[in-house]
Amino acid sequence: xxxxxxxxxxxxxxxxxxxxxALSPYCRARDVLDRVGDKWSVYVITLLGDGTKRFSELKxxxxxxxxxxxxxxxxxxxRDGLINRTVYPVYPARVEYSLTPLGAxxxxxxxxxxxxxxxxxxxxxxxxxxxxxxxxxxx
Amino acid sequence: xxxxxxxxxxxxxxxxxxxxxALSPYCRARDVLDRVGDKWSVYVITLLGDGTKRFSELKxxxxxxxxxxxxxxxxxxxRDGLINRTVYPVYPARVEYSLTPLGAxxxxxxxxxxxxxxxxxxxxxxxxxxxxxxxxxxx
DNA sequence: CAGAATCCGCGCGGATACTG
DNA sequence: CAGTATCCGCGCGGATTCTG
Numbered sequence: 344x345x346x347x348x349x350x351x352x353x354x355x356x357x358x359x360x361x362x363x364x365a366l367s368p369y370c371r372a373r374d375v376l377d378r379v380g381d382k383w384s385v386y387v388i389t390l391l392g393d394g395t396k397r398f399s400e401l402k403x404x405x406x407x408x409x410x411x412x413x414x415x416x417x418x419x420x421x422r423d424g425l426i427n428r429t430v431y432p433v434y435p436a437r438v439e440y441s442l443t444p445l446g447a448x449x450x451x452x453x454x455x456x457x458x459x460x461x462x463x464x465x466x467x468x469x470x471x472x473x474x475x476x477x478x479x480x481x482x
Numbered sequence: 483x484x485x486x487x488x489x490x491x492x493x494x495x496x497x498x499x500x501x502x503x504a505l506s507p508y509c510r511a512r513d514v515l516d517r518v519g520d521k522w523s524v525y526v527i528t529l530l531g532d533g534t535k536r537f538s539e540l541k542x543x544x545x546x547x548x549x550x551x552x553x554x555x556x557x558x559x560x561r562d563g564l565i566n567r568t569v570y571p572v573y574p575a576r577v578e579y580s581l582t583p584l585g586a587x588x589x590x591x592x593x594x595x596x597x598x599x600x601x602x603x604x605x606x607x608x609x610x611x612x613x614x615x616x617x618x619x620x621x
Numbered sequence: 622c623a624g625a626a627t628c629c630g631c632g633c634g635g636a637t638a639c640t641g
Numbered sequence: 642c643a644g645t646a647t648c649c650g651c652g653c654g655g656a657t658t659c660t661g
Contacts, residue, residue, distance in 0.1 A: 366544060369525050372599035375606060379595070380519020382634070386508050398643055405505060409635060414644060424609025435642040436641080445605060452598050455591050456518070460511035466584060467514060470563025521654070537623055548655060553624060574622040575661080625660075633652085640645075 378423065383408055383416045385453055388442065391426060392450045395441040425449065517562065522547055522555045524592055527581070530565060531589045534580040564588065 378384045383405065390396060390404055402413055417440060420426045425446035431437040442450065517523045522544065529535060529543055541552055556579060559565045564585035570576040581589065 366525075366546070368600045369596070370546075371603045372596055373521065375599035375603055376518060376524060376595070379515060382512065385515060386505075402643090407505065407509075409637095410644070411636085411646095412634060415634085422610055422613040423606045424613075425606075430643095433642095434641085436644075438643060445602065445609075448602070449598060452591075452594050456515070456595055457508070457511055459588060459591050460514035461507050463584065463587070464510045464514055467562045467564075470584075471561055474561040474563075541623090548657095549624070550626095550656085551654060554654085569623095572622095573661085575624080577623060623661095625658100627658080628656090630655090631653090633650105635648105635650090637648085638646085641643095 378419065378425075379453070379456070381416060381419065383412060384420060385457065387413075387416055387420065388425065388446060388450065388453055389457065391440060391442045391446070392454070395439050398438050398440070401440065420446070517558065517564075518592070518595070520555060520558065522551060523559060524596065526552075526555055526559065527564065527585060527589065527592055528596065530579060530581045530585070531593075534578050537577045537579070540579065559585070 386405060387401060390401060396404075398413070398417075401417075402408065402410065405413065408416075417426065417428065421428050424443055427441045427443055429439045429441070431439070525544060526540060529540060535543075537552070537556075540556075541547065541549065544552070547555075556565065556567070560567050563582055566580045566582055568578045568580070570578070
């Protein structure tokens with residue numbers, strides 16, 4: 344069938360500009376980028392950037408999210424070591440979430456991306472409409 | 483500081499209006515974050531950050547991508563106004579792609595995110611294994 | 622060379638109902 | 642309050658085939 348995807352440098356007689364060497368790290372980095380691609384992860388992280396919050400606080404702040412998706416999102420972030428989950432053995436249950444140092448180290452970059460997105464979303468929408476109009480007439 | 487997002491339902495009759503002040507921009511920004519969530523968009527943008535490239539060059543550089551996904555990815559980026567598509571009326575066809583100023587303005591932020599991802603993917607993998615192990619025993 | 626078109630599996634995410 | 646469990650539609654992305 345198809346030959347094995349050996350993206351290692353193998354015999355690197357090439358001095359530079361071997362794109363394969365740049366692809367492998369990217370494939371691994373996709374695991375992190377997929378978190379950004381999650382619908383709610385970025386928002387949860389930025390909210391926790393303001394400080395520790397309870398489950399119900401996060402739920403109220405986002406409020407359009409379902410309980411299930413909030414749980415799933417928090418589990419994913421906890422699994423990745425980006426947030427802490429603290430359960431208080433009381434009734435009713437009380438669970439608090441906060442950023443780990445790892446999660447906090449992502450905060451600045453995430454905010455930068457979010458800022459860029461908010462700043463340019465109008466231009467992007469404009470570009471999309473322009474593109475979609477051209478599709479109808481030109482093509 | 484902790485701002486009072488929950489200012490109560492002083493003015494009623496609006497089903498969902500109060501806490502949206504912080505959520506609405508995020509919902510719109512999701513359009514941009516979804517691009518980052520795309521499997522190949524980030525890599526294509528960073529590649530074009532080095533300069534104009536032909537379709538076949540991008541295909542060769544990524545080489546694990548299918549022709550279809552490269553086309554789909556490039557269409558999406560073009561539609562968002564992030565890249566230019568230049569067709570040369572020759573045979574065989576020759577098409578070149580390059581970043582628009584808008585796309586170039588995203589480059590730094592994207593590189594920062596990519597750098598963070600590459601730098602911390604090992605720690606994240608470690609956290610995942612630790613989490614998965616705890617699931618088997620603890621819970 | 623640079624695509625368009627078609628088919629399809631799988632996983633994300635929403636809706637809903639139930640529980641310690 | 643903070644989940645868990647189940648069902649399900651839809652879209653992403655891969656494989657394949659055909660074309661200007």
